[in-house]
Amino acid sequence: MHAVMGGYPMKRSEDATTEFKRDYVDDIKKTVIAFANTSGGTLYIGIDDSGQAVGIGDVDNTLLRVSNAIRDTIKPDVTLFVSYEVQMVDNRHIIKITVQKGTASPYYLANKGIRPQGVYIRQGPSSVPATEATILNMIKNTDGENYEDVRSLQQELTFSEAEKAFSSGKIPFGTSQQKTLKITNADGIYTNLGLLLSDQCRHTIRLAVFEGTTKSVFKDRREFSGSLLKQLNEVYETISHYNRTRAEFDGLYRIDRRDYPVEAIREALLNALVHRDYSFSASTLISIFDDRLEFVSIGGLLKGISHDDIMLGISVTRNENLAHIFYRLTLIEAYGTGMPKIMQSYQGYPVAPLIEITDNAFKITLPNLNSNYGVVKEAAPLYGNELMVVEMLKTNESITRKEVEGKLSLSQAAAVNLLKRLVIRGLIRPVGAGKNTRYIRA
Structure with a gap:
């Protein structure tokens, strides 16, 4: 084969970084994606599978179709890593498309999403669907370890519950606001934070009501799904249903007292949602016994933070963007006030909340103020x-x-x-x- 214009030699066979196309075909997009996701490469249009130049009849129209397809159907925007050149080989026009390895992999077909049907990589001379493990690894390498900022594998998201919450708070929830709140990234792609607030959120809360003080007999159990904002409201209403009011008399005066301080329930529930580690799929667990109410969420304390620190009100938030949205919606008043509020809500009573922490879990136990089985303050462990x-x-x-x-x-x-x-x-x-x-x- 003769040298192409500009002195660049033409390879005779396809390999991991070279592909030939006789004409424009739709699969060209998959090849560009595979090159951008792997090690880059060069695609020639007007060359047949044997490496012979056959040429292109309408160069300008073909070039326009290719550039439009790459611009409009591949996400994130890959155009900065793609260049085009019309060359002469054996007196025939061909199009040389050079694709560099992109910095925002995985690149994918917009209509297929971030899944094997839409993400391609290069294996030898072929462009093949990436496995889910490969996709997750690319996302991790590109977006980092912070779960909130990572691109969601699911991009077909709706936000009916979030829209209600923002509308109720008279806060705009348009495209620009979603980007500012980091529900979408700079390319308009939904992040995992967006997934958490969406109606398609895959994380759940499991609530169980037990008879007595052990997990022997179920009285009720439910699982809550959907947007975290929806789960928050539904779980709070369910707990409130079981938060009974007991009446006592002080002389002639009747005194009503709930089983659990409302403020303590609210703060413990918000803590379980805002601070849990969503990189794990396990559900948040809430258990209601005759003598206590337990909240167990996945994810221990962040490195460098101790039990004493959180009791002082020091807050290092695992999900900073989620916490910011809850703050904007006035669900939380200020960072670091949750634990002190929970403890203060039991001030003057002979029982106190119990905070237990392991490497991978966080548990808050609220004693029933109207129970004879409550954990006395002296029994709560000291740290x-x-x-x-x-x-x-x-x-x-x-x-x-x-x-x-x-x-x-x-x-x-x-x-x-x-x-x-x-x-x-x-x-x-x-x-x-x-x-x-x-x-x-x-």
Whole structure:
């Protein structure tokens, strides 16, 4: 074969980075996608399978069809990585299309989506569908580890529940707002955050009601699906149905008391949704017993954050964009206030919430205020500095904030919060006021 115009030699056979097409065919798009997803390559139109130049009759029209197809049917936009050149081989016009490896793989057919039917890679001289594992690996390598920012494998999403919530809050929910909120990325492709808010969200909440204090007998069980905003409302309503009101009398006056503080239920439910690790498919679990209400979500604390930190109100959000949307919708008031609110809602009662954390799960237990089986505050486990303060009071009749600061090497603010937390739990109580305040065992 003769050299092409410009001095570039023409290969005689197809391989991993070279493909010949006699005429324009629709499969050209798959080849471009495969090159962009793999190692780049060159596609020649006007060359037959044997490597012989047959030429193109209408070069301009063919070039227009190819460029339009690549621009309009491939996502994300791959045009920056594609160049075109008309060349002469054996006195015949051919089109040379050079495709570089893209930086936003996986590239895919817009009408097929990010799935094997739409994503192609190069294997030898062929363009073949990518496996789902290969697709996920490409997404991870391109978008990073943050689940929210990663492109959703499902792109056919609807947002009826989200639209209701945003409309109720008088917040626009158009294309530009979705991009700002990171529901879509810069290319207009839905992210996993979009999937979580969509009607097609695949993550669920499972709620079970048990008879007594063990998981022996079911009284009711349900599974909630769809948009997280829909799940939030439906689960809250269901828990409220089981949050009974008991009446007590103080002399002539009747006092009504719910089984669980409404504020504690709200904050525990929001915590389970906002902070869970959605890279795992396991459901969030909610269990209602006669004596307690449990919330178990997947995902322990982020690296560097301790139990003491979250009890102080320090918040490092796993799903920052989701938390921001909940904040915009006034579902959460401020970051880091959830745990203190839960503890404060039990202030003055002989029982307290229990927080349990493992490497892969987070559990909040709310005691039933009207139950005889509630976990007394003294039985709730102590962690870190909490335990140190209690130990100090075993050998001292009373302690001051300054003594806690010095003994535990804490700042003034940290010592104040630590002591306040133990007061809320009913483990210590203040004596005196102002600079003369001392703390004794309750």
